[in-house]
Amino acid sequence: MSKGIQLYYNILFGALGGLLAWFILGFVKRDSVDLPPILLSLLPLGAGAGLFLGLLIGQIEGSLIEKSWRKAITGAFNGALAGVISGLVGFVLAQLIFTIIGGELIGRVLGWMCFGLLVGVSQGLVNRSAHRLFYGGAGGLAGGLFGGLVYEGITQAARNFEPIFPLAGALGMAAVGASIGAFFALFRRIGRARFDCIDGIRSGTSYYLEEETTIFGRNDRGGRGRVYIPDSGLAKEHLSVQRRKDGYYCVPQSPGSQIYIARKASGQPELVLPQGTKLENKDEIKLGNVSFQFNK
Amino acid sequence: MLNLLSKFTIILWVGVWLALLLLPSEVNAQSSGYDIEITTISIKQWPQVTVYFHIKNKQTGQRENIPLDTTKVKILEDGKDAKIIRVTQPGQSTSEVSVMLVMDSSGSMGESGKMASVIEAATLFVNLMQGNDRSALISFSDQASLLQSFTSDKTALLSKINRLSPGNGTNMFDAIKMGVELLSKESGRQLLIVLTDGVTSSGFSSASDVINAAKKNQIQIYTVGVGNGNLDENLLTDLANQTGGSYHPVRQADELSKLYTGISQGLHDEYSITYETPRSLNDGTTRPVAINLEGGSIQGGGKVSEPNFINFQNNILVFIPLLLLLLLMLLLPNLRRSRTRVMVQPSTPEISQPPYQPQNTGYRPDIQPPPPPVVVPPLQNVGLRLKIEYRNLSLPLKIGTNPETNLPLSSQLVEGNLNLLLEMQNGRAVIQDLGTSIPVELNYKGSGNNGVFVALRQSGALQPGSQIRVGNLQIQYNAPNSLELSANATAFNQLLLGAWPSDLPLRGVANSQLALNKLDATSFEVKLSGSSFQFRMLPGRPLITTAQARMIPGSEIILATGELLKLE
Numbered sequence: 001m002s003k004g005i006q007l008y009y010n011i012l013f014g015a016l017g018g019l020l021a022w023f024i025l026g027f028v029k030r031d032s033v034d035l036p037p038i039l040l041s042l043l044p045l046g047a048g049a050g051l052f053l054g055l056l057i058g059q060i061e062g063s064l065i066e067k068s069w070r071k072a073i074t075g076a077f078n079g080a081l082a083g084v085i086s087g088l089v090g091f092v093l094a095q096l097i098f099t100i101i102g103g104e105l106i107g108r109v110l111g112w113m114c115f116g117l118l119v120g121v122s123q124g125l126v127n128r129s130a131h132r133l134f135y136g137g138a139g140g141l142a143g144g145l146f147g148g149l150v151y152e153g154i155t156q157a158a159r160n161f162e163p164i165f166p167l168a169g170a171l172g173m174a175a176v177g178a179s180i181g182a183f184f185a186l187f188r189r190i191g192r193a194r195f196d197c198i199d200g201i202r203s204g205t206s207y208y209l210e211e212e213t214t215i216f217g218r219n220d221r222g223g224r225g226r227v228y229i230p231d232s233g234l235a236k237e238h239l240s241v242q243r244r245k246d247g248y249y250c251v252p253q254s255p256g257s258q259i260y261i262a263r264k265a266s267g268q269p270e271l272v273l274p275q276g277t278k279l280e281n282k283d284e285i286k287l288g289n290v291s292f293q294f295n296k
Numbered sequence: 297m298l299n300l301l302s303k304f305t306i307i308l309w310v311g312v313w314l315a316l317l318l319l320p321s322e323v324n325a326q327s328s329g330y331d332i333e334i335t336t337i338s339i340k341q342w343p344q345v346t347v348y349f350h351i352k353n354k355q356t357g358q359r360e361n362i363p364l365d366t367t368k369v370k371i372l373e374d375g376k377d378a379k380i381i382r383v384t385q386p387g388q389s390t391s392e393v394s395v396m397l398v399m400d401s402s403g404s405m406g407e408s409g410k411m412a413s414v415i416e417a418a419t420l421f422v423n424l425m426q427g428n429d430r431s432a433l434i435s436f437s438d439q440a441s442l443l444q445s446f447t448s449d450k451t452a453l454l455s456k457i458n459r460l461s462p463g464n465g466t467n468m469f470d471a472i473k474m475g476v477e478l479l480s481k482e483s484g485r486q487l488l489i490v491l492t493d494g495v496t497s498s499g500f501s502s503a504s505d506v507i508n509a510a511k512k513n514q515i516q517i518y519t520v521g522v523g524n525g526n527l528d529e530n531l532l533t534d535l536a537n538q539t540g541g542s543y544h545p546v547r548q549a550d551e552l553s554k555l556y557t558g559i560s561q562g563l564h565d566e567y568s569i570t571y572e573t574p575r576s577l578n579d580g581t582t583r584p585v586a587i588n589l590e591g592g593s594i595q596g597g598g599k600v601s602e603p604n605f606i607n608f609q610n611n612i613l614v615f616i617p618l619l620l621l622l623l624l625m626l627l628l629p630n631l632r633r634s635r636t637r638v639m640v641q642p643s644t645p646e647i648s649q650p651p652y653q654p655q656n657t658g659y660r661p662d663i664q665p666p667p668p669p670v671v672v673p674p675l676q677n678v679g680l681r682l683k684i685e686y687r688n689l690s691l692p693l694k695i696g697t698n699p700e701t702n703l704p705l706s707s708q709l710v711e712g713n714l715n716l717l718l719e720m721q722n723g724r725a726v727i728q729d730l731g732t733s734i735p736v737e738l739n740y741k742g743s744g745n746n747g748v749f750v751a752l753r754q755s756g757a758l759q760p761g762s763q764i765r766v767g768n769l770q771i772q773y774n775a776p777n778s779l780e781l782s783a784n785a786t787a788f789n790q791l792l793l794g795a796w797p798s799d800l801p802l803r804g805v806a807n808s809q810l811a812l813n814k815l816d817a818t819s820f821e822v823k824l825s826g827s828s829f830q831f832r833m834l835p836g837r838p839l840i841t842t843a844q845a846r847m848i849p850g851s852e853i854i855l856a857t858g859e860l861l862k863l864e
Contacts (some may be wrong), residue, residue: 005629016622026610031578033342033511033603045608091606098605100508104582111605155579159374165577167610170618173608200731201715229732232698235712278630279411289731 006206007185008081009064010057014143014181017053021114022173024048035099042091049173050087050119054079058123059180065205068228074282078126084121086122090115109148116144123184127224130208139187143180148176178284193248193279193296195241200290201231207292209248217242217253218286233288242276248294249276250285329354330362332587332596335566336540338514340483343576345600347585348485348568358565358700359565361386368591371571373600374583376570378838386565388429391428392484393563394446396475397421398468399460400492400522401435404461410493410522418457422450424560432478437463440471443737446482465493469501472535473509480513487762488515491552493522503531507538516541518559522552544809552642578604635726680820680849682812684793684800685860689777692719696730698794706792706799708736709783711767718758718773725763725776728755739763772834785788785863789814803857812847820847 023047030041058079062072087140099209101107120140124133151172158168189210195207195216209213211225219236220228229238235254242249252259252272264282272276272285279285279294286292350359364385371378397418418433425431425448433444433456444456446720468490475488488639509673511518517539519532524547536543544555575583582601589595604672686703694701696715700808712734718727729736738756749765764771768787772780781800783859785791792798794809802810812820847853853861 009626010624012622015628016619016626017624022608023610023612023615023619026608030604030610031342031576033339033578035603038604045606095605098580102511103580103601103603108580108605155581159575162575165579166609166614169579169607169609170614172613174618174622204597212833232696232700232715233731235731239324271607286822289715289733 005204006060006065007182009060010181010185011178012181013056013060015051015178015183017056017181018049018175018177019170020056021045021049021166021177022053022129022170024052035095039092039095043088044093046087046089046091046115047084048087049115050083050085050090050122051080052083053119053180054081054083054088054123056177057184065207065230067230070220070228071226071228075156082122082126083119086118087115090118093118105149108152109145111214112148112151112176113141113144116140116142116147116176116183119180120184129210130222131208135187135190138190139183139185140180140219142187143183144176146178146183147179150179160290165240185289193243193294195227195292196295198284198293199286200229200288202229202290209241209243211243213240215253216292228292229287231288231290239272239285240289241279244276246278248279248296250279251276259287260287316545327537327698330360330594331743332589332594333359334585334587334596334598335562336485336514336516337598337600339587339600339602340514341570342602344570345378345585346568346570346571347371347598347600347802348566349587349596350562350565351567351589351594358675359562361565362594364567364589366499368589369569370592372584372586372588373568373571373574374581375575378574380569380571382570384567384568386567387426390489391425394479394482394484394486395421395429395431395563396434396479396486396488397445398434398436398471398475398488398490399430400437400466400468400490400494401460402437402466402492402494403462403464404466404494404526405522408523411460411462413550413552414491415457415460417556418460419454420553421556421560422453422457424557424564425450426564428484430482432475433457434471434475435460436467436471438465438467440467440474442474442478468492469506470725472506473501476506476509476513476515476517479515485563485568486513486515487518487559487563489518489520489556490535491520491522492527494526503535504593507535510539515539519543520552520555521545523547573600575602577607577609578602579607579609580604587776629736680818681782681864682785682791682800683780683812683862683864684780684802685774685862686779686781686803687777689779691695691725691776693779694718695771703779703801704796704798705769705781705801706797708789709767709799711770714766714769716764716771718779720776721757725758725773726755727752727758727773733764734767735763739765785812785814785820787819791820815846818849822847822853 011057023046028041028044032038032041043110059072059076062068062070062075075118094115097114098107098111101110117140120136120138122132124130154168154172157163192211195209197203197205197207197223200232205229214225214227215237216227216234216239217237218228218230218234219226220230233238237253239259240251240253242251250261250269250272251261252274260269261272261277262269262284263280265280281294283293283294283296284291315775331352331354332349333352334347336348338348351362352358353360366383369380369383369501371380399414399418401411405414428448429671430446430448431453432446434440434442441534443459444453447453454735472488473488479486479488517535518541521527521529521532521543527542528543533543546552546555563851569587569863580602582599584597585600586597586725587595611805693703693715695705697707697710697713707713712732714732715730716727716732716736717730718725720726727738734751738752739749739762752764758773762773768784770782772782774780783791783800791800791812792809793800793812794802794805798809811823813823815821847863847864851863
């Protein structure tokens with residue numbers, strides 16, 4: 001799956017999360033203009049919105065990139081958990097910011113930025129990943145900014161056409177979800193090396209080396225730092241890529257297996273050492289029937 | 297010339313008449329000489345909104361009480377006419393005013409007769425209370441104390457005011473916060489007047505706490521700073537401005553009575569219009585409010601903000617189409633991909649797709665360093681071919697070099713790792729390469745390209761008779777449930793058929809194998825191990841269960857499992 005398609009799915013699943021939240025939470029009755037009841041009513045709304053967004057964005061990696069249902073379920077669960085907590089706090093804080101700023105465009109945008117930031121940061125916390133914390137937070141913040149602008153724009157554009165108020169609300173929420181999803185995917189690419197699959201069953205897919213150690217293999221166990229490649233030429237744990245102080249190293253995981261790196265610089269094959277061999281930019285490595293290119 | 301003059305005259309006349317037509321409304325709109333000054337807009341009774349305002353003389357800048365014709369009052373919210381519920385005018389008994397008096401009783405208030413002046417001013421303020429007015433009193437020194445809760449009883453209020461006496465420190469913020477909380481429970485016009493002569497020295501609350509609480513509850517705070525000494529005028533100004541109130545510095549204590557009288561007068565000179573919002577949606581929007589009085593001769597405007605950050609006003613008729621659209625968009629890449637797969641098969645492959653040429657891409661590392669390429673002659677030209685026909689297959693079908701596939705083959709036979717998937721797509725059989733380490737070639741038999749093999753790039757559609765060639769193996773697609781596998785028997789001294797691990801699979805034979813051992817260039821010895829299957833040499837030979845036989849070109853074996861084995 002290409003990076004463009006990954007972004008496309010992030011946008012769509014984010015939008016779907018926003019739309020579902022808008023529809024299902026629309027059944028929560030709320031008509032107060034006093035702050036305490038507003039805040040109280042926002043607790044289920046925030047939890048629900050965070051749940052849908054977190055669940056749908058969290059499962060993307062497992063279901064679409066690695067095509068591992070186990071990983072998809074784990075991702076969805078973690079995403080949903082993070083989403084509920086962050087949505088709960090996020091909506092309340094967003095409302096307080098909105099009230100203090102005095103509403104309007106700035107209040108709305110800052111409110112959504114707060115919500116997006118918390119949703120993103122919580123994804124990192126639940127997954128215990130510093131990188132995810134960074135890109136989640138930054139992506140959520142940027143997504144909230146962009147989504148908030150779109151939400152406000154749509155709401156303002158529709159304000160004099162009463163029959164389409166619900167449509168404006170739905171599009172606004174979908175836009176917020178879509179932009180949070182999109183910026184998650186975009187910020188994810190910053191600051192981390194990746195393995196781009198250039199040939200084989202996962203051709204076109206990028207795997208970000210977010211953890212200290214990322215293990216590539218045929219083991220569909222899910223969990224952090226595991227990349228599932230369903231290729232019969234791979235061992236269950238075939239190769240690990242470790243982030244060390246001076247760079248990334250690949251280390252064979254199966255005893256006795258011989259893995260070669262095609263060096264971009266020299267054009268010569270080099271056997272991966274048991275203690276690890278340092279990867280250089282654009283190095284190619286073939287595991288079973290799947291070829292990867294390392295990109296810093 | 298005359299013509300020109302007459303045209304000019306006509307234009308002049310039209311212009312004069314237009315000016316006369318337009319002038320009265322313009323004159324009418326400005327002729328009153330009054331402005332509307334909105335003091336606050338309350339949404340506590342949402343969806344009812346109350347606008348409090350004064351009418352000011354434009355020339356003098358003074359507030360004036362003009363009896364309004366309530367039938368000529370018009371309110372527009374967000375450009376739409378609003379239904380007016382109630383209009384109150386200065387001095388009407390229906391107006392409700394609630395005022396919280398917050399008084400500094402710190403030690404410094406005992407100096408220069410300040411406390412006496414404060415008591416005098418507060419007494420005057422209470423005495424000016426009208427019908428529905430309610431007031432309460434909080435004093436603060438080290439601590440904030442509610443001396444009198446909201447009441448219309450002037451005697452009760454006055455007795456508490458007279459008990460004010462100077463004490464210790466200054467805990468203003470806690471006192472204001474307490475006042476805001478109590479005031480927020482009142483209805484009608486709400487105002488908090490805080491008087492101090494010093495700087496806050498103790499307490500739990502901060503200025504921002506107080507401002508936020510007042511803004512949340514739409515309460516205006518009037519601040520009064522007494523004396524010249526230890527005052528934080530910036531803070532008092534900020535506190536007032538941010539809540540819609542105003543700051544009043546009082547240098548001489550005797551000015552206090554005048555100030556409190558002015559505030560009371562201001563409150564009682566207020567008009568109010570209560571209307572029902574034409575946009576009751578809790579959508580957090582800020583809407584412009586325009587007031588037209590006396591048929592539009594007095595005009596003014598302000599803004600009202602609905603405070604909900606988010607609104608989920610759902611609608612199934614909106615939800616379903618959007619949901620379907622998103623789901624369709626989610627499926628779109630897959631639909632496009634499958635369409636591309638089928639389109640891989642060219643209608644005239646010899647033109648659009650050249651025969652496969654292995655690319656010289658340099659070294660591609662593997663678990664094992666790749667063996668040097670072996671040139672294998674096309675199977676049509678080899679001496680001996682072993683052919684197996686598989687029937688009663690069901691799709692999708694995986695063919696590959698691992699035991700998890702439906703038809704597992706040995707790596708030795710195909711000279712590499714094979715991973716193919718045969719499935720039906722849109723009613724057509726399509727073969728997909730899921731990751732094969734060696735070139736796969738396809739002969740699009742049945743599409744006008746019989747006999748020419750081209751490289752399989754990811755996938756290709758098959759016709760009955762289409763052939764796939766990989767290493768020593770050729771696969772012929774006959775029908776969705778029938779395939780023929782042909783192996784180059786010349787290249788091997790022994791071929792194993794049966795359960796995994798074998799070169800070629802035979803289905804339904806647990807732990808049994810059939811070995812073909814080469815005897816010479818044209819014959820094989822057939823040998824059984826295990827007893828899971830039976831076979832019959834054709835034509836007309838008896839059933840053999842455990843036996844040895846000799847196969848020569850033309851020999852056919854029909855297996856009890858349904859496969860047909862043939863040596864050509």
